Amino acid sequence: MSNAPTVSVVIPCHDAAGTLALQLAALSRQDAAPDFEIVVVDNRSRDGLAAVVQRWAAELPRLRLVSAPRLPGAAYARNVGIGASTGERLLFCDADDVVARDWVREGAAVLEQVAVVNGDDVTLPFAAFTCLDSVWDGHLDRRPRGELERISEPVPYPILLGGNFASRRETLLSVGGFDAAMIDANEDNDLAVRLQRSGALIHRSHAMLIAQRSRAGAKASFRRAFRAGRGHVALAATHDLRRDSPSLSRGTWRLDPLRASGAAAKMATRPRDQRDWPAVATRLGAGLGLWLGEVDRWRGRSQEPAIGAGIEEGQT
Structure with a gap:
């Protein structure tokens, strides 16, 4: 489709109805963002996730819900999202975090310079996530934005932040995507190792900022x-x-x-x-x-x- 967005945001979800709305609110109010779609991937949710997505459909016309029931885990859900998305630039975030007001713009722009990039984050207590403005005005907007931190050579132990990274589609597909057998953890760092060994270094954008909840x-x-x-x-x-x-x-x-x-x-x-x-x-x-x-x-x-x-x- 010639009018398909060139930027896709992929959000894997499992029983995330209680937190997804705040993340969608943040994505609905992005500043100066290019045309982008949001692919919410429902991985065996049982909590009314579809109803949350439906409520945001009018506000976010490029929002889609995709079902991923065959296997459990974020790796499999992200792979389904990669397949369902249309963009050549892919941004990944989680349903229980909140992206900054310029997150899409910064993530899309940095992929013009590098192929894979981690974002930056600030950890906040659960009480800080009462509404979007409290997260943005009280925390993320006050955080200084740094320059792109380029990596010039492979590192001994590469890290990928699965809940806040961006990649060109061709780069992810060149290594096959995520390993869906890694259900519990480390699926992102497994991908990081394979990316680095393929020649794709993982850089760091301090301007691609999210707020994440501290573990309860x-x-x-x-x-x-x-x-x-x-x-x-x-x-x-x-x-x-x-x-x-x-x-x-x-x-x-x-x-x-x-x-x-x-x-x-x-x-x-x-x-x-x-x-x-x-x-x-x-x-x-x-x-x-x-x-x-x-x-x-x-x-x-x-x-x-x-x-x-x-x-x-x-x-x-």
Whole structure:
């Protein structure tokens, strides 16, 4: 289609009805943005996500809802979004974050200079996300915008921010897209490794800014860190990155669960208003996740890759 937008925003969603509306509000009020579409990918939601999208259809005529029920996970959902999108410049964000008022403009513009770029972020408490203006006026608008941080050579351990990055379509497709077998975590860094090895360096735009929610509570922090730690071991093994891994290279990670237990004991002696249990839970979860990841590796447990799964489905 000759009038199809050249910029696509892809938002993977699973039970995101409670947060998506604020993100769509931010995308509906973008400053000086090029013509763009929004592809919301519904990955097995059960919470009325479709109704939220429908309510925003009049405000965002380029908004589309695409179903991705076959596999769980953000990697598969993003692949479906890649297939369903029309733009040659692809921007990725998450349903529970809020993009800055110039996010689309900055993301689209930077892809004229480089092929892949991470954005920047500020973490805010849940209470800050009461309305769009409180996030923009109170936080994102006050954040200084920096220049594009170019990377001139490959880095030992490349990172991709799955919830805030932009890429040219041809660059993503050249490495096959995301590995949909990576359900819990590290699907973005797996893509980062493959992109870098293909010659596509990952740069950083400090002007492509989002606000993200801090993780709510110790349990959620523990689960997230545990999954990331376990998946990190598998990622390092798959791509022979163990010596370059910031978590595994020194071997001190083996004592992290004990250190986290000691930190918890000290935390308990502090006044209640000075206790940071999510931080302790994150440290403990990461350490235990690394341990279980090592057990998986010793037992020879691995998963078959599913690179690109979902892209063809999105095209239908």
